[in-house]
Amino acid sequence: MFSTDQQSEIDAARAGWAQTRRTVVPAAEDALYTPLPVLETGFVRLIDYMGGDEGIVQGARVSYGKGTRSTSDDRGLIRYLMRNRHTSPFELAVAKFHVRAPIFVTRQWFRHRTASINEYSARYSVLEKEFYFPRPEDIARQSSSNKQGRGDSLPADAAEQVLALLREDATRCYDHYLEMLNQDEAGNVVDPTRPVVARELARMTLPVNVMTQFYWQINLWNLLHFLRLRADAHAQYEIRAYADAILTLVERWVPQTFEAFRDYMQEAALLSGPALRALRAVLAGDGTVDLQAAGLSKREAAELIALLPEIGSRAR
Amino acid sequence: MFSTDQQSEIDAARAGWAQTRRTVVPAAEDALYTPLPVLETGFVRLIDYMGGDEGIVQGARVSYGKGTRSTSDDRGLIRYLMRNRHTSPFELAVAKFHVRAPIFVTRQWFRHRTASINEYSARYSVLEKEFYFPRPEDIARQSSSNKQGRGDSLPADAAEQVLALLREDATRCYDHYLEMLNQDEAGNVVDPTRPVVARELARMTLPVNVMTQFYWQINLWNLLHFLRLRADAHAQYEIRAYADAILTLVERWVPQTFEAFRDYMQEAALLSGPALRALRAVLAGDGTVDLQAAGLSKREAAELIALLPEIGSRAR
Amino acid sequence: MFSTDQQSEIDAARAGWAQTRRTVVPAAEDALYTPLPVLETGFVRLIDYMGGDEGIVQGARVSYGKGTRSTSDDRGLIRYLMRNRHTSPFELAVAKFHVRAPIFVTRQWFRHRTASINEYSARYSVLEKEFYFPRPEDIARQSSSNKQGRGDSLPADAAEQVLALLREDATRCYDHYLEMLNQDEAGNVVDPTRPVVARELARMTLPVNVMTQFYWQINLWNLLHFLRLRADAHAQYEIRAYADAILTLVERWVPQTFEAFRDYMQEAALLSGPALRALRAVLAGDGTVDLQAAGLSKREAAELIALLPEIGSRAR
Amino acid sequence: MFSTDQQSEIDAARAGWAQTRRTVVPAAEDALYTPLPVLETGFVRLIDYMGGDEGIVQGARVSYGKGTRSTSDDRGLIRYLMRNRHTSPFELAVAKFHVRAPIFVTRQWFRHRTASINEYSARYSVLEKEFYFPRPEDIARQSSSNKQGRGDSLPADAAEQVLALLREDATRCYDHYLEMLNQDEAGNVVDPTRPVVARELARMTLPVNVMTQFYWQINLWNLLHFLRLRADAHAQYEIRAYADAILTLVERWVPQTFEAFRDYMQEAALLSGPALRALRAVLAGDGTVDLQAAGLSKREAAELIALLPEIGSRAR
Structure with missing residues (x-):
């Protein structure tokens, strides 16, 4: 490195x-x-x-x-x-x-x-010719449940296809970058008769990896x-x-x-006012507490149960 | 737009x-x-x-x-x-x-x-398929005096060559972006049998313009x-x-x-302590003040003269 | 007002x-x-x-x-x-x-x-002659449990004694402030032959209320x-x-x-990692969980019980 | 100390x-x-x-x-x-x-x-019994030209009078502070039968010095x-x-x-756009430049002349 x-x-x-x-x-x-x-x-x-x-x-x-x-x-x-x-x-x-x-x-x-x-x-x-390419196992599907996350890894061949695209883009864009700068990778001028484009302009073609x-x-x-x-x-x-x-x-x-x-x-978790009240009802009662009826959204209710799985059947 | x-x-x-x-x-x-x-x-x-x-x-x-x-x-x-x-x-x-x-x-x-x-x-x-491409007249050479600036515009044909590179990279990278997302420009799935790569991964191939x-x-x-x-x-x-x-x-x-x-x-300018003292010497004296002898660096001296060109021959 | x-x-x-x-x-x-x-x-x-x-x-x-x-x-x-x-x-x-x-x-x-x-x-x-004086019922003892808090209200006569001290200090300090400024409360000069002390100095005698x-x-x-x-x-x-x-x-x-x-x-409360683990033990078990043995400090344990009093005898 | x-x-x-x-x-x-x-x-x-x-x-x-x-x-x-x-x-x-x-x-x-x-x-x-009292020579009149500054020192006897007021206020307020806290300067309880006022309340009578x-x-x-x-x-x-x-x-x-x-x-000074233009007129011309006519306020004009006194009669 x-x-x-x-x-x-x-x-x-x-x-x-x-x-x-x-x-x-x-x-x-x-x-x-x-x-x-x-x-x-x-x-x-x-x-x-x-x-x-x-x-x-x-x-x-x-x-x-x-x-x-x-x-x-x-x-x-x-x-x-x-x-x-x-x-x-x-x-x-x-x-x-x-x-x-x-x-x-x-x-x-x-x-x-x-x-x-x-x-x-x-x-x-x-900028040097250094890019980030994910390991194949880190190339994953769009998550279906989380709009801003990733889900399972891609099959190996699909991952390789993605990597090939990423490598091709990085290489070609960097070549064009050097071409605009009229220099080779060692920093030598390629053709003294050609202009050197301003670095602040040439860099705009580089990808964000x-x-x-x-x-x-x-x-x-x-x-x-x-x-x-x-x-x-x-x-x-x-x-x-x-x-x-x-x-x-x-x-x-x-x-x-x-x-x-x-x-x-x-490792701490923040329990909202409604969640605390629901939890107190769970601890106090013998029946099943309906978390959504207690004011939690569907997602919050699921999060509370995931946080305290020992609640078992006492809440849903 | x-x-x-x-x-x-x-x-x-x-x-x-x-x-x-x-x-x-x-x-x-x-x-x-x-x-x-x-x-x-x-x-x-x-x-x-x-x-x-x-x-x-x-x-x-x-x-x-x-x-x-x-x-x-x-x-x-x-x-x-x-x-x-x-x-x-x-x-x-x-x-x-x-x-x-x-x-x-x-x-x-x-x-x-x-x-x-x-x-x-x-x-x-x-991300939408929107990129910045400079106008030909804004594509300029690296400045020879200012390491982080640009100098003269490129000749028209050289500028067009640069634009062609920028357009090619943007287009190809964006195509690959959509390919990884398995969607077309209208947002439709291209091939339901192929995986959709996570957006947070696919975007890494897009250039910074x-x-x-x-x-x-x-x-x-x-x-x-x-x-x-x-x-x-x-x-x-x-x-x-x-x-x-x-x-x-x-x-x-x-x-x-x-x-x-x-x-x-x-429109204001900050005059350093040494510049102020040199200026006072200019105002007081009848000879020529040597700005570098008065403690200004070569660059500062040039900046002071550019700021107050009416100093004329009284400072160098 | x-x-x-x-x-x-x-x-x-x-x-x-x-x-x-x-x-x-x-x-x-x-x-x-x-x-x-x-x-x-x-x-x-x-x-x-x-x-x-x-x-x-x-x-x-x-x-x-x-x-x-x-x-x-x-x-x-x-x-x-x-x-x-x-x-x-x-x-x-x-x-x-x-x-x-x-x-x-x-x-x-x-x-x-x-x-x-x-x-x-x-x-x-x-500065105007305006001070904060607590209501008698807000004048309280130093808390014995909380080093930075207050406890019970003072008896009425003791509260009145405190208020008398606060009022006396405020009045006398403000009088001295005006004396240094050589002006009366209406802003008129008191004695034209005496100096007016700088406001930035005179104000240093005013109390923080x-x-x-x-x-x-x-x-x-x-x-x-x-x-x-x-x-x-x-x-x-x-x-x-x-x-x-x-x-x-x-x-x-x-x-x-x-x-x-x-x-x-x-109304939310943050449950620490140890508190969450203790709570899961409470929910899972039938005996009594010893919170301090589970890693909570004495104060944390008390806080958890105060937060969830329905825990009852299941934790101590 | x-x-x-x-x-x-x-x-x-x-x-x-x-x-x-x-x-x-x-x-x-x-x-x-x-x-x-x-x-x-x-x-x-x-x-x-x-x-x-x-x-x-x-x-x-x-x-x-x-x-x-x-x-x-x-x-x-x-x-x-x-x-x-x-x-x-x-x-x-x-x-x-x-x-x-x-x-x-x-x-x-x-x-x-x-x-x-x-x-x-x-x-x-x-809080400890430590106050700031100015040296007599630092006790000054309100500046007549600068609304937030001080002017000449007070005569010695007037300065002593000010100091006496500051010392009296500090001493009395601090005594009352201790009285509310029911303690002496060494931190001992004075009267076990009397209440201790909360520190956060008692401190409100202390002056800002x-x-x-x-x-x-x-x-x-x-x-x-x-x-x-x-x-x-x-x-x-x-x-x-x-x-x-x-x-x-x-x-x-x-x-x-x-x-x-x-x-x-x-030691640097910021010259405004109008001041720079006026200065260039001074350097270029042979007559006297009217700074206020050139767009400077009265105060700015005075500041420019104070900064560059060698301007002499060339500006007013």
């Missing part, structure tokens, strides 16, 4: 140790700079961080003054903050990532507005919000692959926050 | 008048809902607004209390606020636009994070900031075309703010 | 009807400009709005394209958006309020960073987030009084969104 | 060195944790940082790809980015401060919405924006004192950015 030059840069960065008075998280240091491969041609790597579980606790204690020091240990305090969505201490921790991803993924990614982004500019530089790269910096609270939405079954598989990789880095960097995130955000 | 149905919807919206106690700006009402064409297949239209010059003045006067009422008229106050970048009264006015633009333009657009966006979802719905559409809501201060950067010679021509169209709507909606924007933002 | 002049201004604003093509919500029009009294000397009033339930639906349908039109009615779509926290359509609606509140309340209020604020400036103008006022503009999603936190039993009573008043305005302005907010935000 | 305990904590933090692979800025390390006194009873200290000049350059180079590496050195690139307000690379550097300041200063401070704040909670804990404290985290671009507005002659002296102290920390942390900030933000 990396050229020899790039690998040397990473090795050099990893070899450079220095002394600091700031909070250091050894497991995060261990992960620094090393790319985690995502979607074959993409990656994500942690390139800087500030703070950690310890700093979150310290930030919370500024608000509470002397009052809290004795009562709760750090883990308990972090869980308390997470459970009650006291977000500001989590904002004090910050991470910076370097990401390579297809453009259609970045379009979902950058809808999260509370981050700082420095992206490779296709006005300034030539071309790879781009960017630096992404975000505070921990906003990062967790991103991860809850994107490391989730409702997110498109391709962005989920990045979110899952980032989660492993978060776990190393802030293990106590990660655990609280899992319990209170990722 | 619009189907009969869409045009009827616009006509119906424009025909629907109602009574309100809120600030009404007749010239903005006059512009409401009507699309302004941009880049042939694109448009921008104002679909809602809140406040106006009057409300900005009122907002400022909350801060100033009784103190200011007598001293300055509305126009003067708006100019004062703009000159001194007192941004909060301008934040009180809000506009909502409906935009159709190519994806590569929206990628620049959405880097402005202080707006609310609702974009057409290519996971949920099928495919058209998308979105609602965009932004407060006036953030809008002016966007316009200063994008209705500017350094911006890519394609997004500038949208910014210019929006400017005409802003002028109708908040004419006094528009005038102040032009004088104090768009 | 209002001077004759101010009341005339409000009456004039309410009398001024004009024609608009924008979305009009009659119940919001009906409420416009009229102040709702809060905390005796404070108020909140709606002074502008943009959009409504209808516009939220329209914004959502841009994202969904043609796909959704037939399937769901407006109310159902709003409930779906709220339940799944699809926030961007709610961001398209905006409201502007005029508020008078004590400084200690605004300090909590302005921690919500996603709004535009124009506040009365005590550097520019003289002095009243200030501000314009506050916020989009509907951020407003609902504010209301969920502040129209809540954990919020300080004084800011809750404002949030409750704003809720009545929201109900008039966007009744369907209000209803969805109540069901899916205000 | 600090108790023995607090000083020991600072000493311990400063003594704790560890190894890191991240960017380290030795001059920032040297400053870490040590409080800089501001306004006698206040302070500001740097408690964490991420990135530095080097990281800013690296972030910019992601955008420019291979294109820029050879052409410009780091200092030149930082100056270029600053001059052209390419803000995103500066957003990649982050700093965290611990601040103690009077409430009226924090009210101005927190109007900057793009930072993360963890403030001491007066609902949760008791009482000291509070907070953690403040902000990215470098937003920090520079804050500093340009607050380390400025138009800002109130008290917040300027904090901004000036922070500037000395910024200079140590990111010296190249600091230098560019000074040249291109702090």
Whole structure:
């Protein structure tokens, strides 16, 4: 995935140790700079961080003054903050990532507005011939139940046909891109008598599975919000692959926050007012509760039963 | 540009008048809902607004209390606020636009994070066969002086060749898109025995000059900031075309703010500390001031002379 | 609460009807400009709005394209958006309020960073002699269970003693403020031979229950987030009084969104991963589930039982 | 300013060195944790940082790809980015401060919405008996020319009278605060038979010159924006004192950015369109240019002459 030059840069960065008075998280240091491969041609790597579980606790204690020091240990305090969505201490921790991803993924990614982004500019530089092609098993049918999701995988031969189309389009479009730029893949001018079309124009013919790269910096609270939405079954598989990789880095960097995130955000479920009332009726009664009669929509009713299958015959 | 149905919807919206106690700006009402064409297949239209010059003045006067009422008229106050970048009264006015633009333009657009966006979802719905193709005269060479700009137009035949490439790629990619979706342009299933690839996957083969559409809501201060950067010679021509169209709507909606924007933002120039000191030396002395010796970079020196050509031989 | 002049201004604003093509919500029009009294000397009033339930639906349908039109009615779509926290359509609606509140309340209020604020400036103008004094029944003991809350009301005589202290401090500090400004309550110079201390300095002696006022503009999603936190039993009573008043305005302005907010935000509860697992054990089993053994903290366990009292003896 | 305990904590933090692979800025390390006194009873200290000049350059180079590496050195690139307000690379550097300041200063401070704040909670804990009292020479008259500024210092005896009022109010209000809390300054209960008023209520009698404290985290671009507005002659002296102290920390942390900030933000001036046209007339002509006839307001004309006094008799 990396050229020899790039690998040397990473090795050099990893070899450079220095002394600091700031909070250091050894497991995060261990992960620094090393790319985690995502979607074959993409990656994500942690390139800087500030703070950690310890700093979150310290930030919370500024608000509470002397009052809290004795009562709760750090883990308990972090869980308390997470459970009650006291977000500001989590904002004090910050991470910076370097990401390579297809453009259609970045379009979902950058809808999260509370981050700082420095992206490779296709006005300034030539995009490399790197595209995302799904693995055959990831090529799936349109879901029949979910208008914005995918269903079963395609049969192998149909998947190969799709891949052939994607490869053909990427190749031809990239060839035309170079033709407009009047250069070959090595960056040499092809025909000095022909004009070079402006990069900002030529790039318009590239499909949205071309790879781009960017630096992404975000505070921990906003990062967790991103991860809850994107490391989730409702997110498109391709962005989920990045979110899952980032989660492993978060776990190393802030293990106590990660655990609280899992319990209170990722695995938590929001029960609506009507759902709670229906559930109380289930717990109180001996008959069967009609969830739709209790004010839940058909979809909500199904979701509640899926969440609590042990309800069994007591609700429908 | 619009189907009969869409045009009827616009006509119906424009025909629907109602009574309100809120600030009404007749010239903005006059512009409401009507699309302004941009880049042939694109448009921008104002679909809602809140406040106006009057409300900005009122907002400022909350801060100033009784103190200011007598001293300055509305126009003067708006100019004062703009000159001194007192941004909060301008934040009180809000506009909502409906935009159709190519994806590569929206990628620049959405880097402005202080707006609310609702974009057409290519996971949920099928993208239409609408692409942006530049007019031949807009197809230009890579600028030799500006790494992220364009220079002269291409000769007519070379421009036609570029257009042919763009058209070929768009057409073939879109055909493959439909092939993966197993549907024709009218939305009918082509072959009931073949699978329908998930929309979120099939769209990855579309080039970034495919058209998308979105609602965009932004407060006036953030809008002016966007316009200063994008209705500017350094911006890519394609997004500038949208910014210019929006400017005409802003002028109708908040004419006094528009005038102040032009004088104090768009036509204003920032002179650095070194540039100011050099300029003072020019004004004080009788010889020639060497701008680079005075601390300006070569590029800054050239910019200062371009800004004030009447300096003539007094600086170099 | 209002001077004759101010009341005339409000009456004039309410009398001024004009024609608009924008979305009009009659119940919001009906409420416009009229102040709702809060905390005796404070108020909140709606002074502008943009959009409504209808516009939220329209914004959502841009994202969904043609796909959704037939399937769901407006109310159902709003409930779906709220339940799944699809926030961007709610961001398209905006409201502007005029508020008078004590400084200690605004300090909590302005921690919500996603709004535009124009506040009365005590550097520019003289603050009026308006303070917040609680009603005797609102003067309460420090809560013994909640470190940041209040418990029972004080006995009447003790409450009167507290009020006497508050009144004495406010009066004396305000007298000193005027003394530094060398003016009387009517704004006349007291002694032309004495200096007038800068307003920005003199104001530093005023206590945080002095009243200030501000314009506050916020989009509907951020407003609902504010209301969920502040129209809540954990919020300080004084800011809750404002949030409750704003809720009545929201109900008039966007009744369907209000209803969805109540069901899916205000009355909803988040069940953590451990709580859900414990609840499933309760539903499945016949014995008693030990919640703390199941991973809940003592406080969480108590909260779960309070939420679902019908659990009865099946959990402890 | 600090108790023995607090000083020991600072000493311990400063003594704790560890190894890191991240960017380290030795001059920032040297400053870490040590409080800089501001306004006698206040302070500001740097408690964490991420990135530095080097990281800013690296972030910019992601955008420019291979294109820029050879052409410009780091200092030149930082100056270029600053001059052209390419803000995103500066957003990649982050700093965290611990601040103690009077409430009226924090009210101005927190109007900057793009930072993360963890403030001491007066609902949760008791505020200490720490107030800001200006030095006699800082007590000044209301400015006659600037409605929101101060003019000359007061005569010594008048200043002492003001200080006496401020001290009296602070002392009496704080005594009443403790009386409501039924505790003495050491935190002991005074009379076990009397009720303890809720802290969130009792604090409402404290004047806005009482000291509070907070953690403040902000990215470098937003920090520079804050500093340009607050380390400025138009800002109130008290917040300027904090901004000036922070500037000395910024200079140590990111010296190249600091230098560019000074040249291109702090010492720069914005010339409006009309001012530029007038200046060109001055440079071109031999007579005297009437600035107000050229479209400048009286105040703008005076500002232009103050900025470029060498214009002399050529403009009025």
